[in-house]
Every structure is written in C-alpha cells, then in structure tokens.
Amino acid sequence: MWFLSDEERQLQELCKNFAKNEIAPDAEKHDTDETFNINTFRKMGELGVLGITSDPEYGGAGMGTLAATIVMEEFGRACPALTLSYLAHSILCVNNIENNASEKQKQKYLPKLISGEHIGCMGMSEPGYGSDAVGIQTQAVDKGNHFQINGTKMWITNAQYADVAYVYTRTGSERKNLSTFIIEKGMEGFSVGKPIHKMGMRGSPTGELVFENAKIPKENLIGNVGDSIYHMMKNLELERIAISGISLGIAQACVDACIKYAGERKQFGKNLAHYQMIQKMIAEMATETEMLKRFLYTVAKEYDDGKEGAVPAAMVKLQVPKMVTKIALDAIQIHGGYGYSREFPVERLMRDNKLNEIGAGTNEVMIMIIAKNLLNEALKN
Numbered sequence: 588m589w590f591l592s593d594e595e596r597q598l599q600e601l602c603k604n605f606a607k608n609e610i611a612p613d614a615e616k617h618d619t620d621e622t623f624n625i626n627t628f629r630k631m632g633e634l635g636v637l638g639i640t641s642d643p644e645y646g647g648a649g650m651g652t653l654a655a656t657i658v659m660e661e662f663g664r665a666c667p668a669l670t671l672s673y674l675a676h677s678i679l680c681v682n683n684i685e686n687n688a689s690e691k692q693k694q695k696y697l698p699k700l701i702s703g704e705h706i707g708c709m710g711m712s713e714p715g716y717g718s719d720a721v722g723i724q725t726q727a728v729d730k731g732n733h734f735q736i737n738g739t740k741m742w743i744t745n746a747q748y749a750d751v752a753y754v755y756t757r758t759g760s761e762r763k764n765l766s767t768f769i770i771e772k773g774m775e776g777f778s779v780g781k782p783i784h785k786m787g788m789r790g791s792p793t794g795e796l797v798f799e800n801a802k803i804p805k806e807n808l809i810g811n812v813g814d815s816i817y818h819m820m821k822n823l824e825l826e827r828i829a830i831s832g833i834s835l836g837i838a839q840a841c842v843d844a845c846i847k848y849a850g851e852r853k854q855f856g857k858n859l860a861h862y863q864m865i866q867k868m869i870a871e872m873a874t875e876t877e878m879l880k881r882f883l884y885t886v887a888k889e890y891d892d893g894k895e896g897a898v899p900a901a902m903v904k905l906q907v908p909k910m911v912t913k914i915a916l917d918a919i920q921i922h923g924g925y926g927y928s929r930e931f932p933v934e935r936l937m938r939d940n941k942l943n944e945i946g947a948g949t950n951e952v953m954i955m956i957i958a959k960n961l962l963n964e965a966l967k968n
Contacts, residue, residue, distance in 0.1 A: 588884045591653075598636075598650070599657050605634055606665035614666035617790035618935050623748060624669050624790060625706075628676075632703020637677055640825075641685045645697035651891040652825055656832035656883060663836025664843075667939035668790030670833050671946075675744035675791075676700070678829050679822070680707030680753045684769065687809050687818045696751055696769060710740035710754035710770070710796045711819070717742070718952050720755075720819065725798060727756035727766055729812075733805060734768065736798040739780065742946075746779050746794030754796065755815060763816045767809040776801030787938030824896040826947045827904035828887050834911040835883055837940045838876040841911075841918035844933055845869050848922055859921070868921055872914050879907050898960045905953035908943035915940050
C-alpha cells in the first residue's frame with residue numbers, strides 16, 4: 588500500500604516471516620486438538636508486537652491502528668485462531684490499559700503483558716448480554732475499602748490462560764453507569780468457568796470469568812466510577828478494524844491455497860488452472876481480497892490520522908468478514924471434496940472466519956450503527 592511508512596513495511600515483513608516459520612506449522616494441530624499455542628504466543632513478546640499500540644516506556648512498539656491491522660493480517664494468514672488470542676491480549680487488554688489506566692497501573696501491568704510473561708483478556712459479554720454490551724449486569728458494589736463484584740462474563744477469549752483481565756461492570760442503576768476494573772488471577776472470589784468448545788477458532792481458548800463476591804482492591808478501578816462507557820465504545824472501534832485484519836489474512840490464505848491447488852490438481856487430463864470457470868473464481872477472489880485490503884487499510888490509516896471512526900469501523904467490520912466468508916466458501920468449492928475434508932486448510936479458514944461476523948459486534952449490529960448515523964435526521968421524524 589502506497590501510504591505505508593518504512594517502519595510499517597518492516598513490521599509487515601517481520602510478521603510475515605514470523606507467521607510462516609513460527610505460527611503456520613502448528614495451526615492445523617492446535618485446531619484439531621483445541622489447544623492454545625502458548626509458546627508461540629509468548630514469542631510474540633520477543634518479537635515486540637504484544638504491545639503494538641503501547642508506549643515504548645512500557646516495552647511497547649508505539650505504533651497505531653494501521654500497524655495493528657498489518658499484524659492481524661499477516662498472523663491471520665497463518666492461523667486465525669492464535670491471532671484472535673493476540674487481538675484479545677494486545678487490543679482488548681493491553682491497549683485499554685494503555686489508554687485508560689493510571690500511570691501507576693500502567694507501570695504495574697503493562698511491562699509483563701507486553702513481554703509475554705503475562706497473558707491478558709477482556710470481560711465484556713455476558714450470558715444474557717452480547718450485542719447489548721451497555722446492558723451488562725455484572726455488578727460492582729463499593730464496600731468501603733474494596734469493591735465486591737458478582738456476575739459472569741461469557742465468550743471470553745484467553746479466559747483460561749489470562750493473568751490479567753480488563754473487566755466492565757455496572758456500578759449504578761443508570762444504563763450507562765459502567766466502571767472498569769483490572770482483575771488479577773487468584774483474587775478472592777474470582778475464578779474461571781468451563782471452557783467453551785466452538786465451531787471455529789478452536790486454537791483460541793474461550794471461557795467464562797466468574798465473580799462470586801469477588802473482593803477487588805480499590806486501586807484496581809480504572810479511572811472514576813461510572814465513566815467507562817466512552818472507553819468501551821472507543822476501543823470497540825479499534826477492535827472492529829483490527830479483527831477485520833484477521834479476515835483479510837484469511838482471504839489471502841484462501842487465494843494462496845486455490846492458486847496452489849489449481850496448479851497441482853488435474854481433471855480430464857489437465858490442471859484446474861486451465862479451466863475458465865476456475866480462472867474466473869480465482870480472479871474474482873483475488874480482486875475481492877485486494878479491494879477489501881485497500882478499503883481496510885485506508886480506514887485504519889484515517890483512524891490513525893484522527894478522523895471520525897464509528898461508521899468507517901462499522902463498515903469495514905460489516906463488509907470485510909462477510910465477503911471473506913464468501914471467498915472461503917469459493918475456496919472450498921474449488922477444492923471440491925478435498926475442500927470439504929480436513930486434508931486442506933480451507934475448511935478451517937471458513938470456520939474461523941465465521942466468528943468474525945459475530946465477535947466485536949455482529950453484522951446486524953454493524954448495520955444498525957451505520958444506518959443510525961446515516962439516517963439520524965430522518966429517524967427523528
């Protein structure tokens with residue numbers, strides 16, 4: 588992309604090589620076994636990307652949304668599941684602490700998270716509140732010298748492995764009265780519930796965070812009581828752009844797989860690459876992928892430049908994962924029976940991508956956000 592800086596191009600090459608050598612070889616195994624590639628995850632700390640948007644003072648890379656998207660694409664091309672865990676750690680936990688925590692909290696938590704010594708997650712969704720994130724019911728009550736939290740967080744990426752959780756709670760009767768706490772593994776009354784078995788992203792651990800009269804020190808409150816709604820919405824914009832980068836990586840992997848397969852697979856005495864229908868499908872897949880890349884990178888770049896982000900973030904989050912599911916299905920079709928089997932990676936890529944149409948806001952929620960903003964005046968009448 589013409590507007591990438593030299594630093595961003597170097598990051599792209601660095602992550603591409605790391606993905607090829609460290610991530611891709613074990614992707615299929617961790618999907619089959621439903622296991623987390625924790626050793627490679629920790630190596631991302633050595634690579635310097637676990638704090639991609641954080642200040643170098645704490646060990647971060649000091650880069651922006653476009654850089655985070657580049658990492659998501661290159662890692663997602665090799666293993667979307669491990670990349671989802673990377674996103675939960677670096678964007679949902681580390682970036683939130685970087686932007687919203689006090690200096691004392693940053694100094695305490697960020698260095699170990701950024702080095703990979705600690706793993707992070709974020710607790711927002713609940714059993715009854717997913718798309719309606721502002722309606723969450725996990726309650727934090729001021730008990731004088733500490734806060735007491737009760738409730739359950741659901742669908743939490745990295746739950747079973749997290750040393751630190753960035754958790755949203757309700758601290759008042761008003762719908763928007765939300766507060767955030769940094770929760771540490773081992774705190775009294777806090778535990779991790781059952782693992783959740785999934786259709787895709789099987790190499791990314793998912794579980795519950797359970798609070799039963801959890802005793803949380805007051806110094807673990809982020810900011811002031813009741814001021815977290817803005818933090819939540821702002822970080823969701825970044826998350827929606829970044830998770831679309833994982834889908835873009837999946838699309839690239841599908842195109843790669845189809846080009847390779849078309850040059851190897853023979854039918855009726857010649858390679859599939861000679862058949863116009865296959866040529867048409869691959870040409871369209873590659874064109875759609877390039878179009879999505881230019882759209883996503885432009886939005887990420889503009890977001891770094893300070894332009895309004897809610898609608899563009901929702902637009903890329905709606906369109907990129909949705910189109911990539913189509914690209915992945917086309918890849919399966921090109922592979923025929925082999926595509927439907929687990930012998931080739933395209934069925935895994937399709938399963939993994941479907942999550943991106945649900946997580947960080949469903950397609951339907953993205954449509955609501957876009958329509959509400961575009962039709963704001965009309966809806967008043």
